[in-house]
Amino acid sequence: MASSDEIERCPINDLPELVLVQIFSYLSIDERPALEETCKLWYNILRNSPGLAFTCVVQLHAFVEEPINPTPKRLGRVLPRWIRQPRDQPTHMTNIDPRPYGYIQQYLKRFRKDVKILYIDVEQHDVSCRYVLCQLLTLFGPEQCSQGRQIRSFRLRFISHNPLLMKSQNIIQALRVFFQYDASRNRRESLISCDLSGLTISLDDDTVLTLIKNNPYLRKLNLQDQSLVCILTPFCILQIIDMLKELEDIWVDMVSLSDEFILMLVENSDEQQIIRKSRLNHLGIRIRREEKFSDEIDTKLWQQLHEKYPHLKITLNFGLTTPLNRIRAYMNADLQLPVQTLIINTPIPVVDELCLAANSFSNTLEHVHVYTSGQWAAMTRTTAFNQAVIYLAYKCVHLRTLYIDVALHEDTIEEIYQLHPHLREPGASKLLLTDSPTHTILPQDMGDLFG
Incomplete structure (x- = not known):
């Protein structure tokens, strides 16, 4: 059977007519109508269905x-x-073909x-x-x-x-x-x-x-x-909550959220004159470097949100540029965030942060992704980091997927599999013996990312 490379080099629609005639000559006359009708049917479906x-x-x-x-x-x-x-047109041409x-x-x-x-x-x-x-x-x-x-x-x-x-x-x-x-x-x-x-x-x-x-x-x-x-802006997000009465799943940046956003969700519908036809089931929050300029987190508001929406699931996505102190702030157990999915993009080790996540989200956490950068992978590959991953797997009893792109010790991986045997299934985990960092930060990009 021809490989995909061979097919790419010689696609059938590039074959000259003489070659196709030779191929079709192997069909008897009574077999040719079937091929003809099949091609017509395919053509009609692709063209007119x-x-x-x-x-x-x-x-x-x-x-x-x-x-x-x-x-x-x-x-x-x-x-x-x-x-x-071919891309051989002059770059100054303004007319696009x-x-x-x-x-x-x-x-x-x-x-x-x-x-x-x-x-x-x-x-x-x-x-x-x-x-x-x-x-x-x-x-x-x-x-x-x-x-x-x-x-x-x-x-x-x-x-x-x-x-x-x-x-x-x-x-x-x-x-x-x-x-x-x-x-x-x-x-x-x-x-x-x-x-x-x-x-x-x-x-x-x-x-x-x-x-x-x-x-x-x-x-x-x-x-x-x-x-x-x-x-x-926060005003835009408030308009989303106000106008979309059937919204069940929203993904936004934390910098766009405000206290009024949570208040609009938790206050009684009679007071707000809002009748929601469905409940918010999922809130995806991404936190990046803008958070270092943010105000303190209102713990009581987030607690009220959890009480109002007991079935709400949250995805916390920490960007590569998120300050560590802000990561720890959102992992505060007093917030009572029902975090189901935790995504940490980091250029530096996050041992304490993983332990904090294990303690704060142990009853709700199901999916964990840790993505590092190539420059600092060696710093992350430590005994303390291995112990933090084991602690996370031990505390989070509902863990369904675990993706870590830093090399772990072989005995660490085996212990995680003993705690959660289903992680051995294809696609359920990424536990490696060699580093496979997700991010590669070029020197010229340092200013844009961390400036």
């Missing part, structure tokens, strides 16, 4: 050339040869009324990809969807670096057009899930307010973009 358009995963990849092989190739899925395009992505555009244009799930991955560093992305987003705006749309789940994710930290205002504007479609009068047209966590640009209040105004039936909303600084 609205049911196939219910779920659309779009991948916009940049075009690249290998230095040795002059044949233009594309990262990701293989496109037919006739739509490939969208033809390499013409099939994607035409397909979505034809079935835009049928799409229910739309996931877009884009290499945003490439100007052509950004142009096509904006075209696709505006395709689902109010002007071009005058006959209606029914997208229920939407995700936009950038899958390449953002070297110049571009604001990509054109993408933000296209997102606003996408969100301007008014689904407030028809529940079947409103977004239910919206995931914007894959963006490397900053979401602003105007964009988010446009989203929630026109999609009041949202149940899941992830606003934890990958920009260096969150610019969403």
Whole structure:
């Protein structure tokens, strides 16, 4: 059987007609109609079936050339040869040729009324990809969807670096057009899930307010973009809680939350004149370097939140730049945070923090992820760190997944498996004998991250 590399070098649609004729000659005359009808059926399904358009995963990849092989190739899925395009155009050209992505555009244009799930991955560093992305987003705006749309789940994710930290205002504007479609009068047209966590640009209040105004039936909303600084204001988050009566799952940055946010959740509905049709089940909080300028945490408010929402689960995600004193502050047992998932991104050892988490979240903690950086992996690989991990596994009786990218002692791993045998199952844990750090911090990035 041919390997994937061999198929990539010689895709069947690049074979000359003479070769295909030779292959088909092995079929008897009575066998050929079956092949013909099969190909017609596949063609009709791919080309004309609205049911196939219910779920659309779009991948916009940049075009690249290998230095040795002059044949233009594309990262990701293989496109037919006739739509490939080498990247040999002058960089000063302003006209963008969208033809390499013409099939994607035409397909979505034809079935835009049928799409229910739309996931877009884009290499945003490439100007052509950004142009096509904006075209696709505006395709689902109010002007071009005058006959209606029914997208229920939407995700936009950038899958390449953002070297110049571009604001990509054109993408933000296209997102606003996408969100301007008014689904407030028809529940079947409103977004239910919206995931914007894959963006490397900053979401602003105007964009988010446009989203929630026109999609009041949202149940899941992830606003934890990958920009260096969150610019969403507490007012915006308050509007989300006020307008989305069916919200069950929200992911935000701690810097955007305020005491009023918790008060709005815990106060009686009669006093607030708010009637919530569903209960908040999950709150995802990310804490980064902005927290070093924050006020003290109001312990009583968080305790009230826990009393009002006894079934609430919290994800605590500490960014790479979070000061250690703020990590310890949010692990204070007096807060009574029902933390189900703990994510610690750290460039330095977190022995005390793991022990504190074990004591504070022992009854609720189910998922633990510790991600380190390559420069400091050796500092983390200590006997004290191994003991802290064992203590965490011992105290957290409901532990379901444990991911640690620093090398552990062999006897440490075995002891953890004895405490939680299910962690031996594929995907349940990442316990290594050699370092495999997640983050690599370049010297030129030190100022941006820790400045």
